[in-house]
Amino acid sequence: MAEAHQAVAFQFTITPEGIDLQLSYQALNQIYLSGVRSWKKRVSRVRNSLIKGVYPASPSSWLFVAIGILATMYMQSDPSMGLITKIQQHLPLSLHMSLSAQGQTMVSALVFSTLLWLSLILALRFCLKLLLSYHQWMFEKHGRMSNTTKVWVPLVRLLSSRKPLLYSYQSSLPHLPVPAIQDTVSRYLESVRPLLTDPEFKRMSDLANEFESNLGNRLQRYLKLKALWATNYVSDWWEEYVYLRSRGPIMVNSNYYGMDFLYVTPTSVQAARAGNTITALLLYRRKVNREELKPSRVPGTVIPLCAAQCERMFNTTRTPGVETDVLQHWLDSEFVAVYHRGRYFRLWVYRAGRLLSPREIEDQIQRILDDASPPLPGEEKLGALTAGDRIPWAQMRKQYFSSGVNKRSLDIIERAAFFVTLDDEEQGMRGDDPEGNLDRYAKSLLHGKCYDRWFDKSFSVVIYKNGKSGLNAEHSWADAPTVAHLWEYTLATDAFQLGYTEDGHCKGDVEPSLPQPQRLVWNIPAEVQAQVSSSLAVAQALADDVDCHVFPFREFGKGRIKKCRVSPDAFIQISLQLAYYRDRGGFCLTYEASMTRLFREGRTETVRSCSNESCAFITALESGETEEECRRLFQLASERHQNLYRMAMTGAGIDRHLFCLYVVSKYLGVESPFLKEVLSEPWRLSTSQTPVQQMNLFDLKNHPDFISLGGGFGPVADDGYGVSYIIVGEDMVNFHVSSKYSCSQTDSHRFGVQISKAMQDIMALLSADPKTSLSSKGTGQPQSKKLQ
Incomplete structure (x- = not known):
């Protein structure tokens, strides 16, 4: 009960002498620090919105424009060709009353400078969009660059020379053109010609x-x-x-998987590998939120690629519906959902506004591994609902997971930053049958036991008993290159930046007062358990058929x-x-x-x-x-x-x-x-x-x-x-x-x-x-x- 008492910020008791108010300064401090983190993120979002909103210019460029206009006016010249005078005539009456003629001129010049600056930004953005709409360079043979491309390359480099944020290019990217229908039909017939008889x-x-x-x-x-x-x-x-209206299982049919290193396992300690992996994923999320990642580009060029798929990478889940599913995304989440031996846990990864150290997350994961409590009735295989057909899952969710403890526990899973499975199996290229073990490793990541992954989450991370890792990704929110970018960062950060101690544990200190991971509570009636068994049968048949x-x-x-x-x-x-x-x-x-x-x-x-x-x-x-x-x-x-x-x-x-x-x-x-x-x-x-x-x-x-x-x-x-x-x-x-x-x-x-x-x-x-x-x-x- 110690954790429960720490969660209470204040207590009061009514006595004959009045109200006895007791404040927990430690809890209030936690609330204060969490609020500071939240406000920092809001300020960061506003700052980033301003920076990318004026790209390819910079916010400071406004100052240069304003100084240039004022300097020109100081030299008795009107660069606005009379517009500053017209702006001055339309200033609010209150400004006319409170400012001198020189002050009114100054304000009008600043308004004109701002309008000119915004016009220049739009012009630059339009020019960049035109440049990015040119794709003929892709069709030129090596060593035979056309004169047009030779001019185009330095212009693109010039307009994109400023250090961009992750989403800086979004408004400058061209729209996908609609091909001419006769071209599409002609290309289609050409593509099927070798497959058809005369x-x-x-x-x-x-x-x-x-x-x-x-x-x-x-x-x-x-x-x-x-x-x-x-x-x-x-x-x-x-x-x-293609994705959300599909009513069949998304496991195997839609979701895909990513694997660990082939030859290397950085540590054989399951909790330590989980600690570093979770930390690396959250560091990547921080970079996405702060837009600190460099925009992806066509390999070997300065040509940017759309980054829109990064927006729903974390804190996202696919919720089932009778006719169509819906992708739900939350701006932030301070916890991850963890599955181990049929039990679900909420693991807080932030404490007083700071990200837990890898060693602290390892310690929390170890607590889950050491927890010997059995699953609640119907809890162990509950995840099979996400592996079977979508309509039964939608019906069960609406009827039995829309209120009470079931709703609270389901909300925790769906709002989590991502899902983590602590698997009891060992996987990887190992033992006397490395080829067969690689095949089993792939099948495990693709479908597992059909109930030990939450297939609706944007992605689920799997940490095996021997320290091997992998992930299973839901497909509707993004394509494989986006997830591969995330996973590449995670593996490299885990192995080369975070690292491990000599005995295979995570680095960092542990705060002794960290609360225990929270067991999720369920009340699964017989009707839901029957549907879980039915969904599991459908999913198991699908999984068993995959070679x-x-x-x-x-x-x-x-x-x-x-x-x-x-x-x-x-x-x-x-x-x-x-x-x-x-x-x-x-x-x-x-x-x-x-x-x-x-x-x-x-x-x-x-x-x-x-x-x-x-x-x-x-x-x-x-x-x-x-x-x-x-x-x-x-x-x-x-x-x-x-x-x-x-x-x-x-x-x-x-x-x-x-x-x-x-x-x-x-x-x-x-x-x-x-x-x-x-x-x-x-x-x-x-x-x-x-x-x-x-x-x-x-x-x-x-x-x-x-x-x-x-x-x-x-x-x-x-x-x-x-x-x-x-x-x-x-x-x-x-x-x-x-x-x-x-x-x-x-x-x-x-x-x-x-x-x-x-x-x-x-x-x-x-x-x-x-x-x-x-x-x-x-x-x-x-x-x-x-x-x-």
Whole structure:
């Protein structure tokens, strides 16, 4: 009860002598310090709003403008061409009464200076927006920069030379353009040509032409109208209809995972790893709140990327609804939610306005680990509600979690900065079966036991018994690059900045009066427990069906690929096409995720990696064409892939445009056979590259063991593969392959073998070319490297 008494700031008792008032100065001091922290954050937000509101100018530039105007007037010149006099005539009567003529002139000059300053800011911002709308530089070949780009580069550098805050570029980013409908339809038909027979292609062409000439133009007009007033004509509908309106389980189907270092575990002490990891995440949140993170940029350039996805990274949860879910975000949270052995805890991470030290958080985590109390009835597997279908969870939440102790406990989980699971298992590449253990590690992060993660949270951190870590991220609020940025910072800060003592514990001191972590209290009736069992059965069947295979490809990496003057991503994507052809005996519709964060509130676009050129190369290679002919076709396929990727990045993709046209058709209540067929096509090969070294917090050359494993996701199609890959350093590519056991045609391990063989076969083909220099001279640097 000591903690409860400390929480009371004052007590009073009515006695015959009057009121006996007893103040707890310690508690009042805690309240005061917490208030100071809150006000500091408010002041910081106001300051940041001012700084980014005037970017690319600075607040101090107003002073220079004002001094310049006053100096010009002192020299008996009127730079305003009479505007200052007109402003003076319209000053309030009170100012005319209280100020001299010279004072009135001074005030009018300052008003004019402010208006001129704001006009200059708008002009600079408009110019920067125009410059950032220029994307032709992406399509220029290495070493062949056009004169336009040569002028454009220094102008962008000049207007973005001031040190920006995280969100400084947001108002200067261009809006995503709506492609011409004839261009989208033409590109779509080109993308499906290698997948269809001649009769099938003719039928699809007829559907497409009929759509383009009739209904398509009508839908396009509505879409252009939306693009005029919406910040991004795709993102809100994409979030709503692709993610939030999905009524099936988000576990496996939507959520994805990120892994720890491959070779290194900084400490084997579970509580210590949790202490440093939680601290690093909260330090990242502080940087986000203060906007101290540098804006992400196109690698090797000064071109900024949209940072809007960072806003809902912390203190966010996805709440279920009958028709659609809702993303709820709170401005701040001073605690995290922790799950261990079927019990839920609230762990306060701030004390009197200060962030607890890593050692203090470790101590608190250890208290949870040492707590031997059993779960309350129905508590242990409660998290299965977030893993099953959404409608039953929404109904249970509304009926049984809208009041009383259940609501209070659920609010704590949903309002927490993030969710932490202290897992009793050991994971990682270890023991006599490292490959099998990596696969089990991936499955554990993807779904766990189906009830020991809170899949609705923006992300859940998992700390294993042997100190290994990982996370599971909800997909609707952001895409993988944003979470990868967070996780890269967390791992690097944990290992290289916070560090551990010699015996594996966190550094720092411990305040002895810290209150115990708070057990959450539940009252779970039989009806909820029955639904928990039902949701768990659905989730368990889904989890048991997932076949995960993770393997590091160590034969070569991007260093050797670049020496062949080939884009690493194009090389890997064509290798995946070859692997699929050998695995399934044909080609399939292939999804590769590309970002559209060059535009405001941009998210992703699809690169349809299976092209006429890639199919021609694979057919030639498998039919025994000459090496010279195969190399020629490979070069065409690589260039085609690069062009498709650039088009997707610059707003000229296919699938988001067709998706939005389909949404408009549903709003209008009209049917389009063409759109219906396009959006029902299965992505049997869904791929994504995980970015690495976005922040350069440490050098992989000096610390080669600190290689990231990356992350992965579940299969998109029941009879397909999900492939995630991360290009680590110069000599390794890590692959994550997923499929379903229930499909007899797929096998993740078999496909992994095919990927490795395809990579080696293509490298052998390119290496045999006498014209290809394998020296360090021809590294095939992309054009972006020259735009620094």
